[in-house]
Amino acid sequence: MVVKSSMSRGASGNCEASWVLHRCHPRPSPQSLAIPVGTACKLLATAPPSPLQARYTHLRNGRMPVFPGLTRSPLVRKSLCVRCAAEATQVETKDQNQPPQTSQGEEKKEVRILSITDDTQSLRARCQERLKFEIEYGLKRGTTDNAYLIRGDNCVALINVPDESFSKTFVSALTGVIGLDEISYLVLGHLSPKRLDALFSLLNARSAKDPLQVYCSNPAAKLLLSSLPEGITDGQQLKVNVVKADGVLDLGKGHKLQLLLTPTPRWPDGMCVYDPFNQLLYTHKLFSAHVCTESDFDVGGWELFGSDWQFFYDCMLAPTPTQAASALEKLPIVAQFEKPSYKGKSGLTVAKADLSFVWSSIMRLLNLSPDKAAALARMQADGDSNGALVVSAICPIHGPIVRTAVTELVREYRQWTEEKVKQNKDVMIAVIYASAYGNTAALAQAISRGISKAGVGIETINCEFTGSEEVVSVVRKSGGFVIGSPTLAGHMPTPVQEALGGILRDSNARSKPCGVFGSFGWSGEAVDEMEQRLKDGGFSFGFPPIRCKFKPTEATLQLCEESGTDLAQVVIKAQRKKDSTAKPTFSTASDVEQAVGRVVGSLCVLAARSGDAESAMLASWVSQASFVPPGITIAVAKDRAVEGLILPGGKFALNILGQGKAGPISKQLLKPFKPGEPRFGDLPISTASNGCTLLDDALAHLECSVVNRMETGDHWIVYATVDSGKLIDDSSLTAVHHRKTGSRY
Numbered sequence: 001m002v003v004k005s006s007m008s009r010g011a012s013g014n015c016e017a018s019w020v021l022h023r024c025h026p027r028p029s030p031q032s033l034a035i036p037v038g039t040a041c042k043l044l045a046t047a048p049p050s051p052l053q054a055r056y057t058h059l060r061n062g063r064m065p066v067f068p069g070l071t072r073s074p075l076v077r078k079s080l081c082v083r084c085a086a087e088a089t090q091v092e093t094k095d096q097n098q099p100p101q102t103s104q105g106e107e108k109k110e111v112r113i114l115s116i117t118d119d120t121q122s123l124r125a126r127c128q129e130r131l132k133f134e135i136e137y138g139l140k141r142g143t144t145d146n147a148y149l150i151r152g153d154n155c156v157a158l159i160n161v162p163d164e165s166f167s168k169t170f171v172s173a174l175t176g177v178i179g180l181d182e183i184s185y186l187v188l189g190h191l192s193p194k195r196l197d198a199l200f201s202l203l204n205a206r207s208a209k210d211p212l213q214v215y216c217s218n219p220a221a222k223l224l225l226s227s228l229p230e231g232i233t234d235g236q237q238l239k240v241n242v243v244k245a246d247g248v249l250d251l252g253k254g255h256k257l258q259l260l261l262t263p264t265p266r267w268p269d270g271m272c273v274y275d276p277f278n279q280l281l282y283t284h285k286l287f288s289a290h291v292c293t294e295s296d297f298d299v300g301g302w303e304l305f306g307s308d309w310q311f312f313y314d315c316m317l318a319p320t321p322t323q324a325a326s327a328l329e330k331l332p333i334v335a336q337f338e339k340p341s342y343k344g345k346s347g348l349t350v351a352k353a354d355l356s357f358v359w360s361s362i363m364r365l366l367n368l369s370p371d372k373a374a375a376l377a378r379m380q381a382d383g384d385s386n387g388a389l390v391v392s393a394i395c396p397i398h399g400p401i402v403r404t405a406v407t408e409l410v411r412e413y414r415q416w417t418e419e420k421v422k423q424n425k426d427v428m429i430a431v432i433y434a435s436a437y438g439n440t441a442a443l444a445q446a447i448s449r450g451i452s453k454a455g456v457g458i459e460t461i462n463c464e465f466t467g468s469e470e471v472v473s474v475v476r477k478s479g480g481f482v483i484g485s486p487t488l489a490g491h492m493p494t495p496v497q498e499a500l501g502g503i504l505r506d507s508n509a510r511s512k513p514c515g516v517f518g519s520f521g522w523s524g525e526a527v528d529e530m531e532q533r534l535k536d537g538g539f540s541f542g543f544p545p546i547r548c549k550f551k552p553t554e555a556t557l558q559l560c561e562e563s564g565t566d567l568a569q570v571v572i573k574a575q576r577k578k579d580s581t582a583k584p585t586f587s588t589a590s591d592v593e594q595a596v597g598r599v600v601g602s603l604c605v606l607a608a609r610s611g612d613a614e615s616a617m618l619a620s621w622v623s624q625a626s627f628v629p630p631g632i633t634i635a636v637a638k639d640r641a642v643e644g645l646i647l648p649g650g651k652f653a654l655n656i657l658g659q660g661k662a663g664p665i666s667k668q669l670l671k672p673f674k675p676g677e678p679r680f681g682d683l684p685i686s687t688a689s690n691g692c693t694l695l696d697d698a699l700a701h702l703e704c705s706v707v708n709r710m711e712t713g714d715h716w717i718v719y720a721t722v723d724s725g726k727l728i729d730d731s732s733l734t735a736v737h738h739r740k741t742g743s744r745y
């Protein structure tokens with residue numbers, strides 16, 4: 001159907017007005033105002049032939065557009081005119097962004113059910129494989145998606161629903177535990193578009209007359225209410241209750257759930273739930289880790305899971321330290337068995353506190369179940385917790401239930417956050433983005449990690465939820481900034497335009513180095529527009545624009561990480577130049593440095609690969625660390641590009657260089673590299689069985705698996721076991737790197 005468009009028409013049928021409002025349709029030329037209603041999207045006019053375009057052309061042929069989850073993203077909805085959005089709403093299919101699960105992947109998923117206390121169970125959807133592209137999944141130790149069931153007085157509450165890849169398995173496991181109609185409450189600590197499928201599957205499988213009472217934050221409610229599919233209505237199948245300020249949900253039997261809003265830019269909908277009855281704290285993404293081990297709890301404590309928790313924190317919370325600090329402030333967690341503080345206590349109170357600690361320590365040694373221990377602790381403490389959340393276990397959305405390492409994990413979270421907030425005061429970079437499907441967000445996350453590796457702070461701003469004045473004020477405080485946008489209907493969405501406009505108008509911002517990035521489908525105008533407007537405004541770039549078609553691959557994430565590090569180094573240099581009081585790192589080598597410099601190591605090339613991402617570095621801080629199994633340690637500077645590829649579970653090849661042939665290899669590896677540039681140039685190479693690069697001119701090769709790593713000042717000590725090895729040349733000696741000072745390689 002083709003109708004005339006005119007400014008006088010109502011919004012539902014007016015493409016010109018819609019264009020003004022939503023920038024969805026191309027502005028019709030004055031000569032021809034006749035454009036088809038709801039079919040004039042710029043994306044239809046501009047898309048080159050592609051499978052995705054073929055889907056869109058359905059709309060042109062008078063059928064519905066098939067774009068997955070279209071209506072689930074507020075950013076996308078805002079980018080479409082009323083008519084197009086309404087048409088698109090009617091068809092939802094699987095997303096091209098999320099390829100269908102392979103049957104192999106399905107087989108590997110399971111939901112494990114466990115009683116944490118007498119009336120609380122966990123349902124942990126488990127997958128041994130890396131699940132998605134998100135950079136925090138880089139540990140490759142699988143993941144879990146945790147939900148919890150609490151049985152109160154004649155009612156049951158479910159906390160969390162898992163990712164859509166677990167929907168089927170989850171609903172069937174849940175049915176095995178409880179009649180779905182018996183669940184009266186659903187408390188959502190976090191809701192993303194990818195979790196809606198599990199929620200709707202649950203609702204569809206219920207037959208209860210009463211609606212499921214859903215408790216969640218305002219952003220989660222908005223997402224949920226705007227995504228309800230046909231047949232599910234608010235007030236009938238579910239009733240959405242928005243938790244505005246912190247609230248309480250009383251399930252009876254002592255389960256008086258405290259609902260604590262803990263938003264961060266990455267999870268604006270974040271809400272923790274504290275159950276004082278058994279002192280369990282449900283923390284959504286906070287205190288999570290992507291790891292799937294046999295145990296449901298953190299058996300092995302900090303030693304086993306410390307690096308997983310830290311990696312998750314570094315990827316997800318380190319970029320937003322101010323908001324992380326506010327969220328942690330809301331959670332004055334005290335581990336149930338923590339040694340008491342004697343501050344303000346005297347005489348009998350000290351003795352009581354001490355007795356309580358000794359008692360609880362004995363209980364811990366007896367390995368009492370959390371609810372029994374909690375009951376005893378309650379008796380001991382007389383319910384007086386001085387406003388603190390006394391916690392027997394932290395129940396996050398991913399990874400183990402934290403029981404052993406509550407104290408360490410909470411302490412480290414606070415310490416990391418404090419350090420990052422302080423770092424931001426020294427020098428930081430603003431990471432500004434919007435993302436409808438998470439692809440641009442993943443790029444932003446990888447860039448942030450690269451910045452963080454170089455020791456520069458980050459302030460992340462999701463401009464969908466932040467006004468342009470705040471964006472400008474953060475950019476003013478930063479040493480540089482990056483801005484990322486998806487291309488939606490041929491443009492960057494309005495929130496990015498506003499943020500960019502604010503920056504361009506601010507004369508203070510002009511001196512700051514910047515970078516642009518974004519995900520697109522076929523035409524990718526947003527990145528070009530951002531680049532052009534910043535260029536025209538006289539801004540300088542710390543790295544070339546990053547354009548990514550749909551979902552980033554590991555190589556793209558690696559490119560982002562390296563670009564982030566490069567920009568951070570530009571910012572550090574500028575800061576040093578500005579700061580005339582900055583001390584040079586070392587002028588003349590001290591006695592200590594000269595002495596430390598006499599520690600020597602064999603010269604090697606470490607080459608690592610993960611999917612299509614590859615990197616390498618020259619390494620001389622290499623040592624044998626174990627006979628059985630054969631193991632080695634390597635010290636890797638935190639800002640090395642290869643660092644992100646040698647996380648626990650990762651693989652690498654160690655090429656041990658010989659005295660005669662080390663020169664040209666070292667020269668090649670010591671060149672400055674652009675982000676993503678191949679490291680080996682014309683050196684003769686082959687591929688190891690673990691996929692990493694072997695240098696044909698090396699003295700010996702080792703193929704290694706990373707077991708663990710330890711943070712040591714400005715380096716990571718990586719411990720790896722040797723899976724296989726080969727001596728190539730037994731006539732030469734190992735090349736050794738002799739140094740004059742311990743302050744340089």
Ligand SMILES: Cc1cc2nc3c(=O)[nH]c(=O)nc-3n(C[C@H](O)[C@H](O)[C@H](O)COP(=O)(O)O)c2cc1C
Nearest residue numbers: 435436437438439440486489490520521522523524
């Ligand atoms: C409604 C809609 C319109 C789109 N328009 C364009 C477009 O004009 N050009 C383009 O290159 N990609 C377009 N895309 C594809 C998105 O840019 C692509 O899905 C991208 O990965 C989204 O990034 P994000 O995950 O950060 O939101 C469109 C997608 C949607 C849903």
